[in-house]
Amino acid sequence: MNKKISRFGILFVVSAPSGAGKTTLCTALRQTPDFVYSVSCTTRTPRAGEIDGKDYWFISEDKFAQRISAGDFLEHAQVHEHFYGTLRAPVVENLRAGIDVLVDIDTQGAAAIRNCGDEFIARALSDVFIMPPDLEELRRRLMKRGTETAVQIETRLQTAAREMQLWCDYRYTIISKSVEEDLLKFRQIMGAERILSRRLILH
Numbered sequence: 001m002n003k004k005i006s007r008f009g010i011l012f013v014v015s016a017p018s019g020a021g022k023t024t025l026c027t028a029l030r031q032t033p034d035f036v037y038s039v040s041c042t043t044r045t046p047r048a049g050e051i052d053g054k055d056y057w058f059i060s061e062d063k064f065a066q067r068i069s070a071g072d073f074l075e076h077a078q079v080h081e082h083f084y085g086t087l088r089a090p091v092v093e094n095l096r097a098g099i100d101v102l103v104d105i106d107t108q109g110a111a112a113i114r115n116c117g118d119e120f121i122a123r124a125l126s127d128v129f130i131m132p133p134d135l136e137e138l139r140r141r142l143m144k145r146g147t148e149t150a151v152q153i154e155t156r157l158q159t160a161a162r163e164m165q166l167w168c169d170y171r172y173t174i175i176s177k178s179v180e181e182d183l184l185k186f187r188q189i190m191g192a193e194r195i196l197s198r199r200l201i202l203h
């Protein structure tokens with residue numbers, strides 16, 4: 001008898017200090033989309049090349065506050081000087097439809113999802129931390145990126161040092177090397193999570 005397999009979607013949460021290569025990794029992952037990327041809301045202004053609705057939903061602080069009151073966010077946090085939030089409805093709809101969702105959020109957001117008390121979300125969750133090789137390398141990457149001022153770079157490095165201590169709260173940790181190596185490791189995690197016995201429903 002041929003068995004059929006179905007499962008709910010997996011909520012892949014990926015966190016990394018800024019400059020650790022997470023955006024590059026997520027962009028590479030999105031080239032072969034076998035999951036849906038969760039587009040966050042943010043109050044920060046778009047960087048050159050960023051597209052509303054693709055990279056983020058760029059909204060005002062008033063609108064952000066309204067969405068908090070309406071309970072629209074699965075989690076939200078202030079990161080550096082801006083607000084960011086993950087929209088609950090698209091995440092839950094996709095997971096229920098058996099579609100995996102990739103969420104790129106900071107360590108506060110990952111902790112909020114881990115502790116959200118929702119059994120369905122807790123079962124769907126698989127969280128991954130991308131660890132930068134060291135702070136000096138992170139500084140070099142941030143300076144090369146050139147999107148932050150010197151003061152902003154120092155703030156981000158301080159945040160990074162704090163965040164790097166939280167790696168052990170995550171199910172997986174990838175020590176960032178090249179984009180190719182990080183991508184391969186992430187794909188291996190996705191592959192393993194997709195055949196985890198406890199996620200499968202055999203018909």
Ligand code: 5GP
Pocket residue numbers: 015016017018040041044075076077079084085086104105106108109110
């Ligand atoms: P950036 O402004 O460089 O795009 O992102 C800054 C930080 O905010 C990154 O660590 C990113 O992962 C995080 N971030 C992006 N979207 C969300 C979100 O919806 N929730 C939370 N908590 N963090 C987010």
